[in-house]
Amino acid sequence: MPDRHEAGMKTRRAVLGDAHVDRAEAAKTAFDAPFQDLITEGAWGTVWSRPDLSRRDRSLITLALLAGLGHWDEVAMHVRATVNTGATPDEVREAMLHVAIYAGVPAANHALKIVRSTYADMGIEL
Template sequence: MTTLSRHDQGMQTRRAVLGDAHVDRAEAAKTAFDEPFQALITEAAWGHVWSRPQITRRERSMITLALLAALGQWDEVAMHVRATRNTGATPDDLREAMMHVAIYAGVPAANHANKIIKDTLAQMEAADAQ
């Protein structure tokens, strides 16, 4: 068995978490300007951190969403809520993560993240119903 490069491992994990459609859109939109950035996140975030076996993807989803909410990264919150379909994090998990955000990062951050989470989950449910 061959060892995957950090980039190849990252791309596998990125696709498993975010889905092929999301990654294909990001790859198609990539330009010479942002190619180094895309390589960085694929290798570092997805190939190194998200690919580590010490905790589950479900746990990583919860941690990631809590951090994104605490930092006010709202677009990324929605993207990672959609990724929970692939990571196994449940709406109950997300609610608990936002409870931590409220206490450790502030109620306004958790409040806004909860709005985004609810809206995104509703959009996902509506898409499933079609």
């Protein structure tokens, strides 16, 4: 596998977009740089860069996990990333149905509000 940081940055940019990553990099400080490196290398360079699941599948799994755990800012960020991963609004809705059954209706209900609002902000009609 190539350098995990390099691979992670490439995957992170492909999924989240250059603008998002550029903002995150510009906001990085000496204090949180080790955390940002951990995310880039661990999440993006190791897990998201593996070949056995598509980015679309990883996107849907990530959204379901984030919704189930109540990480609302991250839900919005990963909804925005669906334009790059290929996960459709219908597929995201289906993932939220799984969240309702396996993680709870309140989590899915709140996540759906965020999903709808994020898609509206993106100019995507549902």
